[in-house]
Amino acid sequence: MDSSLYTCNSCQHKLCAGRVSLFTSLDTEQLMQVMKLIVHKEYKKGELLLYEGEVRNDLVIVNKGQVKAFRNTADGKEQILYIFSEGDFFGEKNLLRDQASNYAVEALEETHVCIIRKDDFQNLVKQYPDIGLKVMEVLCQRLDRLENTIENMGTRTVSARISSVLLEFAEKFGKESPQGIIIDLPLSREGIANYIGLTRETVSRKMSSMQDEGLIEMIGNKKILLLNKAALEKSIE
Amino acid sequence: MDSSLYTCNSCQHKLCAGRVSLFTSLDTEQLMQVMKLIVHKEYKKGELLLYEGEVRNDLVIVNKGQVKAFRNTADGKEQILYIFSEGDFFGEKNLLRDQASNYAVEALEETHVCIIRKDDFQNLVKQYPDIGLKVMEVLCQRLDRLENTIENMGTRTVSARISSVLLEFAEKFGKESPQGIIIDLPLSREGIANYIGLTRETVSRKMSSMQDEGLIEMIGNKKILLLNKAALEKSIE
DNA sequence: CGCCTCATTGAAGAGTATCAAAAACTGTGG
DNA sequence: CCACAGTTTTTGATACTCTTCAATGAGGCG
Numbered sequence: 001m002d003s004s005l006y007t008c009n010s011c012q013h014k015l016c017a018g019r020v021s022l023f024t025s026l027d028t029e030q031l032m033q034v035m036k037l038i039v040h041k042e043y044k045k046g047e048l049l050l051y052e053g054e055v056r057n058d059l060v061i062v063n064k065g066q067v068k069a070f071r072n073t074a075d076g077k078e079q080i081l082y083i084f085s086e087g088d089f090f091g092e093k094n095l096l097r098d099q100a101s102n103y104a105v106e107a108l109e110e111t112h113v114c115i116i117r118k119d120d121f122q123n124l125v126k127q128y129p130d131i132g133l134k135v136m137e138v139l140c141q142r143l144d145r146l147e148n149t150i151e152n153m154g155t156r157t158v159s160a161r162i163s164s165v166l167l168e169f170a171e172k173f174g175k176e177s178p179q180g181i182i183i184d185l186p187l188s189r190e191g192i193a194n195y196i197g198l199t200r201e202t203v204s205r206k207m208s209s210m211q212d213e214g215l216i217e218m219i220g221n222k223k224i225l226l227l228n229k230a231a232l233e234k235s236i237e
Numbered sequence: 238m239d240s241s242l243y244t245c246n247s248c249q250h251k252l253c254a255g256r257v258s259l260f261t262s263l264d265t266e267q268l269m270q271v272m273k274l275i276v277h278k279e280y281k282k283g284e285l286l287l288y289e290g291e292v293r294n295d296l297v298i299v300n301k302g303q304v305k306a307f308r309n310t311a312d313g314k315e316q317i318l319y320i321f322s323e324g325d326f327f328g329e330k331n332l333l334r335d336q337a338s339n340y341a342v343e344a345l346e347e348t349h350v351c352i353i354r355k356d357d358f359q360n361l362v363k364q365y366p367d368i369g370l371k372v373m374e375v376l377c378q379r380l381d382r383l384e385n386t387i388e389n390m391g392t393r394t395v396s397a398r399i400s401s402v403l404l405e406f407a408e409k410f411g412k413e414s415p416q417g418i419i420i421d422l423p424l425s426r427e428g429i430a431n432y433i434g435l436t437r438e439t440v441s442r443k444m445s446s447m448q449d450e451g452l453i454e455m456i457g458n459k460k461i462l463l464l465n466k467a468a469l470e471k472s473i474e
Numbered sequence: 475c476g477c478c479t480c481a482t483t484g485a486a487g488a489g490t491a492t493c494a495a496a497a498a499c500t501g502t503g504g
Numbered sequence: 505c506c507a508c509a510g511t512t513t514t515t516g517a518t519a520c521t522c523t524t525c526a527a528t529g530a531g532g533c534g
Binding site for chain 1: 308310311312314315316318329330332333334339340369370372373374376377379380381383384385386387388390391392393431433434474
């Protein structure tokens with residue numbers, strides 16, 4: 001067996017499944033039942049949770065940490081499609097049919113996941129139809145996000161695309177502070193570039209000029225302070 | 238009432254709903270039942286079926302014709318997100334919650350649609366769970382397509398992006414012929430440009446050079462003959 | 475403190491957008 | 505069937521922006 005297979009240590013008393021929006025409709029007893037179906041696994045930064053083209057028959061729910069879902073092109077470029085963090089899941093496409101994954105998933109930091117077998121999940125959906133509705137709802141949200149991304153990539157200037165990502169990250173990972181919103185960036189400059197189809201140099205240059213304009217302030221390489229959210233929002237219209 | 242509201246003329250004896258993949262799991266009697274819930278509507282080329290920001294509470298299934306789903310940006314650009322044709326549907330996002338549409342939908346030609354109210358559709362899903370699964374399956378396919386589009390826009394050259402669209406259209410609208418695959422283009426050059434985030438001039442130029450290379454042959458403005466599908470596929474890898 | 479990784483900056487080059495004009499196509503009416 | 509008008513497409517020249525390649529600088533971790 002895989003050495004990274006563990007019994008659930010971190011959540012014996014916290015019912016980790018309950019923190020996941022998929023299962024919000026369940027009560028404590030039902031959650032206990034779900035917990036029995038779940039296998040926990042941990043990954044270190046840089047480890048692959050899923051290979052591009054791999055066929056799996058389970059659903060993976062991120063319980064702690066962050067991962068990126070991405071593809072590599074033949075000429076060595078990387079396109080990041082999603083950043084999944086606590087509460088997000090992937091593998092939903094093979095709930096319906098056994099399908100090769102069209103992206104790889106890599107841990108961006110120490111990450112703990114809950115894994116539930118396709119069959120078990122399908123039974124859960126039959127037993128608790130609300131879970132199926134939740135899945136559908138998340139898929140629709142994901143469509144919304146991809147539609148926005150396509151509009152950004154197709155019609156916006158490079159600066160607007162970067163503003164857009166920063167606002168997206170602010171929404172998801174930002175914390176309010178007296179000076180503005182502090183973002184713990186999930187991605188490096190290169191990662192941001194690969195998320196919006198640019199080169200790292202371009203991202204670097206644009207972010208420097210955004211700092212000169214007083215829109216943002218870079219704190220080291222991993223944090224960014226949004227000094228003027230309103231102006232950022234305006235710049236992408 | 239709206240003057241474009243009709244009773245079903247074209248499909249009294251053909252059970253139009255049966256041609257839609259959503260309802261393939263139903264038998265004739267069940268289809269008859271579904272038919273009673275459906276309102277038919279027709280649109281002329283250029284008419285809007287749905288406005289951006291509009292809140293509706295029904296699902297629209299294209300029964301004949303083609304429509305484009307698109308957004309307009311503040312600076313007058315258009316991003317086409319989907320082309321829906323016979324059997325495709327839209328409005329699925331407000332099956333779960335009343336949500337403003339984030340795209341407009343316009344008829345690209347004479348188009349007939351079936352409209353089913355949200356409540357009725359939800360009841361159908363409860364009665365025939367296969368329909369819900371079908372919806373989920375289509376949503377996943379749509380995710381796949383958008384993920385591909387993002388990869389294309391983010392990592393591929395302009396030529397590769399155009400090849401990619403042509404192959405997509407070939408798949409959906411192409412007909413085999415002795416010389417190659419003939420595509421009835423759903424979009425003008427400008428439409429193609431707005432589908433992949435380029436200008437019409439660039440699309441025009443690249444397609445001309447693809448013709449010079451012997452990859453394609455343009456027949457008027459509305460048809461394209463794919464002379465060398467294999468080479469096109471190779472060019473996008 | 476030193477090493478390695480990541481980020482920044484610079485200069486040159488490639489490619490697309492833009493603006494402008496000519497050509498081709500589409501559909502209409504004679 | 506042809507001519508015409510409106511629309512769409514193609515082609516050309518220029519400007520601008522991003523990419524690329526190269527070198528410097530900063531940050532993080534042992």
